[in-house]
Amino acid sequence: FEKNERLIYDQRNKTSRVNEADADRTASWRTGDLVFSNAGFQEVAMRVKMKYGVTLISTFNMDNIRLNASFRNDESLQNILDAICGIYQLQYKKLGKQIIFSHKTETDESENKKK
Numbered sequence: 714f715e716k717n718e719r720l721i722y723d724q725r726n727k728t729s730r731v732n733e734a735d736a737d738r739t740a741s742w743r744t745g746d747l748v749f750s751n752a753g754f755q756e757v758a759m760r761v762k763m764k765y766g767v768t769l770i771s772t773f774n775m776d777n778i779r780l781n782a783s784f785r786n787d788e789s790l791q792n793i794l795d796a797i798c799g800i801y802q803l804q805y806k807k808l809g810k811q812i813i814f815s816h817k818t819e820t821d822e823s824e825n826k827k828k
Contacts, residue, residue, distance in 0.1 A: 745764075745786035746783060746784060746785055746786050747760060747761075747764065747782075747783070747784040747788070747793070748782075748783045748784075749780040749781060749782050749783070750781055751779045751780075751781060752779065752780045752781075753775075753776065753778065753779060753780075754769070754771065754775035754776065754778050757769065757780055757797075761790075761793065761812075765790045766810065767790065767807075767810050767811065767812050768810060768811050768812070769812050769814065770811055770812065770813045770814070771813070771814045771815070772813065772814065772815040772816075773815070773816065775814070778801060780797065780800070782796060782797075782800075784796070794812060797814075798814070798817070802816070802817050803815065803816060803817055804816075804817045
């Protein structure tokens, strides 16, 4: 086998075939890593909630966003949120167990520089 290939065996037909697989994503469940491959917002929100116990919400439609990123098991929630915001030019605020994403504005950027 080559990297990122897997063997699929059909017991009923007694046939096998080799096809493409994402080895990092397949193995991530064992390591606890978060691996996103063309993941939509709903998938990202679900997996972040499972791992960190927070709900991701957006003030705008994020259906067209696709995330390709990997985060190690020991990565903090803040680092993951900061990465997502950096990639898509967003900002977030935390209200209890909710993380609310919104578009970054010039005002927000200048306030962040003052900190």
